[in-house]
Each structure stands twice: as structure tokens, then as C-alpha cells.
Amino acid sequence: SQQGEEDPQALSIQEGENATMNCSYKTSINNLQWYRQNSGRGLVHLILIRSNEREKHSGRLRVTLDTSKKSSSLLITASRAADTASYFCATDEGNFNKFYFGSGTKLNVKP
Amino acid sequence: ETGVTQTPRHLVMGMTNKKSLKCEQHLGHNAMYWYKQSAKKPLELMFVYNFKEQTENNSVPSRFSPECPNSSHLFLHLHTLQPEDSALYLCASSQSLDYTDTQYFGPGTRLTVL
Numbered sequence: 001s002q003q004g005e006e007d008p009q010a011l012s013i014q015e016g017e018n019a020t021m022n023c024s025y026k027t028s029i030n031n032l033q034w035y036r037q038n039s040g041r042g043l044v045h046l047i048l049i050r051s052n053e054r055e056k057h058s059g060r061l062r063v064t065l066d067t068s069k070k071s072s073s074l075l076i077t078a079s080r081a082a083d084t085a086s087y088f089c090a091t092d093e094g095n096f097n098k099f100y101f102g103s104g105t106k107l108n109v110k111p
Numbered sequence: 112e113t114g115v116t117q118t119p120r121h122l123v124m125g126m127t128n129k130k131s132l133k134c135e136q137h138l139g140h141n142a143m144y145w146y147k148q149s150a151k152k153p154l155e156l157m158f159v160y161n162f163k164e165q166t167e168n169n170s171v172p173s174r175f176s177p178e179c180p181n182s183s184h185l186f187l188h189l190h191t192l193q194p195e196d197s198a199l200y201l202c203a204s205s206q207s208l209d210y211t212d213t214q215y216f217g218p219g220t221r222l223t224v225l
Contacts, residue, residue: 031210031211033213040199040219042201042216042218043203044216045214045215048213092210098156098208099210101154104153
């Protein structure tokens with residue numbers, strides 16, 4: 001069953017601007033992860049946030065989690081053309097053995 | 112990106128062909144996964160293996176047959192596929208089945224079924 005839903009489906013910004021992507025999910029989770037995928041390639045893990053955490057940072061990435069709203073956001077600050085990719089959230093539906101990806105947000109950063 | 116390799120990178124096959132996709136991980140992980148990624152659809156988990164044993168079959172049609180001879184290798188045998196099976200097939204591995212373990216993905220095999 002599909003769990004994470006990213007919003008927007010596509011986002012186009014200028015280099016240097018911030019990019020914000022959102023993920024909503026339906027059931028309780030233990031953890032939520034964000035992944036990035038360059039065109040036609042495999043996914044690369046970006047960050048994991050646990051259900052008892054509200055915010056996490058990694059370099060230019062900032063992830064927030066609001067379990068009451070069942071939503072998460074990924075903020076990329078000072079975007080670069082190399083950030084152009086699709087971004088996916090993945091949630092576990094409370095099941096430690098597997099998790100589910102959304103359809104992704106396609107980010108285009110124009111130089 | 113060389114931690115998980117997949118071959119071939121591209122495959123075109125007819126509906127009556129039999130082919131196999133191969134995945135190899137050099138990370139010493141115990142769990143391996145097959146995913147299907149179709150255009151404009153969420154990534155779909157197909158199969159999960161842990162210590163060579165299949166732990167998950169996500170209602171995948173029998174024309175897809177996985178094989179895991181050891182913890183480093185994973186195959187997906189394809190037989191009598193349909194055009195709607197055309198997709199990017201991704202292999203991943205993780206240290207264990209614990210969700211907190213990061214999954215490392217291969218580059219994928221782009222499959223086209225004619």
C-alpha cells in the first residue's frame with residue numbers, strides 16, 4: 001500500500017533559492033527517510049528522522065517531522081544545479097521490516 | 112555508487128523471452144531487495160531476502176522469479192513478461208531488515224518489453 005505522498009510533484013527554482021518539499025503519510029510510523037534519485041539512477045539515502053524527533057539537519061538539508069499532522073518536509077537551502085533530481089520520502093507504516101516510497105517530487109534547479 | 116552493482120543496465124526483450132537481472136553487493140550486507148519503478152508511480156517493493164531467505168513477496172506475478180544464492184548476490188529471472196512490466200528495476204541492500212538501516216541502491220536495469 002502506498003504510504004508517503006510528496007508535494008509538489010514538480011518544483012522549478014533558480015540556483016541559490018531554497019527548495020521545500022513535503023511528504024504526508026497515513027498511518028503511524030517509527031521512522032521516515034528521504035532519498036534522492038538522479039535521472040534514471042538508483043536512490044541515494046539523504047536523512048532518517050525518527051518518530052520522536054522533530055527536526056534534523058545534514059549540511060544544506062533540513063528535515064522536519066510533525067507526527068500530529070502526519071507530515072514531513074525537506075528543505076534544501078542555497079540550492080545548486082547539482083541538486084536537480086527527484087526526492088522521495090519513505091515510511092515504514094510501523095513495520096520495521098519494510099517501508100514504502102511516495103511518487104516523489106521532481107526538483108529542477110536552474111543555473 | 113559501486114557498493115551495489117546491477118547488470119545489465121539496459122535490457123530489451125520480447126514477451127516470449129527468458130532473461131535474468133543480476134545484482135551484487137560488496138557491502139557485507141545481509142538483506143537484499145528488488146524494487147520496480149514505473150513512470151509516474153511510487154517505487155514498488157517486490158521481494159525481500161534476509162540471509163538468503165525470502166521474507167517478503169509483495170504479491171508479485173509468478174513471471175518474476177527471484178533467486179538469492181548467497182547474501183551478496185540476487186537475481187530476478189524473467190519469463191513471459193508483458194509490456195506493462197517495462198520499468199526500471201532497482202536492487203538494494205541493507206545491513207539488516209531493521210528499518211533504521213539505510214538501504215543502498217544499485218543504478219538499476221532499464222527493462223523494455225516489446
